[in-house]
Amino acid sequence: MIDVLKDPIAWIGDLLRTWLIGLGLLPEFVTFLLQLLSAVIIATAVLLLTFLLIWAERKIVARFQDRVGPNRVGPFGVFQTVADLLKLVTKELITPTGADLVPYNLAPLITVMSVVGLWAVMPLAPTVLPADINVGVLYIISIGAIGMLGILLAGMSSNNKYALLGAFRTVALMVSYAVPMVLALLVPVLLSGSMGMQAIVEGQRPIPFFVLAPIAALIFFISSLAEVGRAPFDLLEADSEIVAGYNIEYSGLKFGMFFVAEFLHAFTISALTATLFLGGWSGPWVDLYPVLGMLYFIIKSSIVYFVVIWIRGSFPRIRIDQMNALNWKFITPVALFGLVFTAVAEKLAVELGLSRLLTHVGANALLIILTLLALGIYARSARTKFESGTKAG
Amino acid sequence: MLEPWVFIALLLGAGMLLPGVAIVANWLLSPKKPNALKESIYECGIETVGDTHVQLKGAYYIYALIFVVFDIEAVFLFPWAVAYDKLQLYMVLEGVLFILILAAGLFYAWRKGVLEWV
């Protein structure tokens, strides 16, 4: 019998299972029912979480900008988002003329699905991993990119120039930033020797990968920010340039779903960063009380999420050509060489019997120095080019 | 062996169904008074000029192309990274060679100037 205090979730699961089998149901069917139940619970919880996220973001950004933020509905304005939702629910759903109906209506659902699907492999605690598959990291890449499909569908089916342009910009940038993201994700897989999320968290019990591979962690964080389209990469909804982007022809909750997906995705990448690079649920006494793991996980994710909001409050939006050049000419090459350096350093540390920590930190420091040197040379050549009359850039 | 995948299928289904239910609720609650003007295509407050499917520039294809190539590269490298602990040094270097060959492709694209956002 599992102790209630140690692991309440497994305890409840066991209780339900024995009760349902006692009712005379087949064990396989009971397993299926429990899976269905947990799937619905996770999806609902994650979607309800969005209310809190939107409120928290508005509140925090307001403090950054020296405002108060929502403070009318409920204590500290917590129910502001609920009020917003109620307003959205009563809005008329307008379908633009000439819209391609099936893709048009499917697009918001696919977008939300791709974000909710990411939570299937999120290890919440040592004993709580919704779906323990051995290809978790690759699953994250593939399901996360399904969101691109939703955006592309929305842009193509709306029968609107701006929606189409917005969707194509979004997809071009998401596609670009997926390259360094995938390369950065190879690093934790390489260090832990597994693609399973639980194994990756186990692999960073003594030292989180953020210490061993700071460059990969930063690249993953930045490229995920771009994937989500958060500030400073929010040119997808740059209203002065392309009206509002791919979701311009959507109204009511259909628009709301894109909104929900975006905010939830921002928190999801925070949780992913916390899991893959900051050690996820690991922390002191987690072996004694697995429930503590969930607390650590939430604290770490919230800290990363706060950084996401902080960045939004602090940085101006970058131009699309800058964003493009940043990705292809800086982040992707660095990610490629970061992977190479980590692969060689880890093997060398084992072969030569060096300290793992020192070797990795040394390799990363070397890469940073080389990057700075390359940037310096590039900047000097750009300056001479500029000063010799031919306009640089 | 398929149990976690059943769960993933259920979660993806729930992830589509719940927003679907919300949108249906919206459709039931909301007023339904469509008219031609309301449903016309929005464009800065004036009517859309010309065909809505504008010609896009070819650079979008290049980005998708580079993404495809690096995606396949990652797919080859993930098993390599999983087996990393059991590999000997020369096997690791083969993987590094694989990465460097594709890095050459990226630098070719850079030199050719197709990575610029014109």
Next chain:
Amino acid sequence: MIPLSWYVLFSAALFCIGLYGALARRNALAILMAIELMLNAVNINLVAFWRYITPDLIAGQAFALIVFAVAASEAAVGMALIISIYRHRNTVAVEEIDMLKW
């Protein structure tokens, strides 16, 4: 359990659908999509034979991966050609691209 013949039958059907598409469609893009279908049929076959006949050799999965790489390269180059032809001739119909030079 699912017998192997089901998979083989399925992949034969998928391959023949792809073959029809590649032979009958006019649009070069549609032909590319049909070829993707055929490559998928091949992959199903490779993996099914790996699973049923030689599950202890990894060859089936390894070669399915290689097929992925080949499919991606084929699609990439094919679409580059389509874009180039569309720029020059403003068409993507294969019947109208029957000259070797223009």
Next chain:
Amino acid sequence: MLSLLQIAFLVAAFLTIVSAIMVVTTPSMVHAALWLILTLAGVAVLFLLLNAGFLAVVQIAVYIDAIAIMIIIVVMLTKGATRQRIRQVNKTWWGGAIAALILFAGLIALFTQTPALAVNAPALAMSQEALLEDLGMALVDVNRYIIPFEVASVLLLAALIGSIMVARPLVRGKDEEVEA
């Protein structure tokens, strides 16, 4: 009596075949691309039923996320040529149909004479994790598939360079494309 696995197979296979037929018959290229995505997802489900979880995820990551997106982008890029609802099959489409049918009939005739196809799947000796590790080992092992592995990277490089050469945006000025 069909087992649950068999029902899952039949449903997935049926949906895949139907959407594959839609791919080769829909007049609109956009819709054909969307049906193609459904077909590819169905094939991913079949990979899962074959206990090849890795390939199933790869199928989604490579085909749906990368190749299908590229196809959709190219469909939109060449919209000018496909917009008008012109004939989508060529004049000898019946020849293609007959060839496909003959091939299918021949394959079925072949299958009925192959008793080896009636086998059931043996149990997997290795766990999924060990399989993946073995795959990774096999790809860089000198005695196994190191040549295909490195050739694949050269092939991808060639595809990248070739496609860029062919599809490189034209010189400005000559370029008639709308800035988008």
